[in-house]
Amino acid sequence: MRKHFAILLAQVLVYVLMVIFIFANAEYQFIGLYLKADSEYAKSTAYLGACLIALVGTISIWLTWYYINKSNSMRDMLVICAWTHRVKTHGKWVSLEDFFTEQLGYVISHGLSDKKLAELRQEVDTDFPKLKLDTKKREM
Numbered sequence: 001m002r003k004h005f006a007i008l009l010a011q012v013l014v015y016v017l018m019v020i021f022i023f024a025n026a027e028y029q030f031i032g033l034y035l036k037a038d039s040e041y042a043k044s045t046a047y048l049g050a051c052l053i054a055l056v057g058t059i060s061i062w063l064t065w066y067y068i069n070k071s072n073s074m075r076d077m078l079v080i081c082a083w084t085h086r087v088k089t090h091g092k093w094v095s096l097e098d099f100f101t102e103q104l105g106y107v108i109s110h111g112l113s114d115k116k117l118a119e120l121r122q123e124v125d126t127d128f129p130k131l132k133l134d135t136k137k138r139e140m
Helices: 002-028 039-074 094-105 113-137
Strands: 087-089 092-096
Touching: 002 039, 087 094, 092 094
Parallel strands: none
Antiparallel strands: 087 092
């Protein structure tokens, strides 16, 4: 939690310092002394650059804040029913598939684990010959 806010604070400080430097440069023409640039053009360009950096900084800081809050909400305890494997979210019980889709934005697909596949193959290998013999007995 502290790490998230340290990142956010560092981001805010960097953008504030960038904007301050650009405004100070426009006012006192630190770079203009070396480039011999037109002062009005340099000021207007600097102000435009500062505004664009402030806009990008604001968007970046807002996105960081949004994802910090989202990650903090994911740290809450997740309650899963021991028998039905349903998840309690916002006071109601939903299936795991619904929880992953609605709360986390995942698209769910189903598969078969290696362990279960091995179990099923073992079952088929042991039971299939018995089934074959049973059908031959019935035909007689």
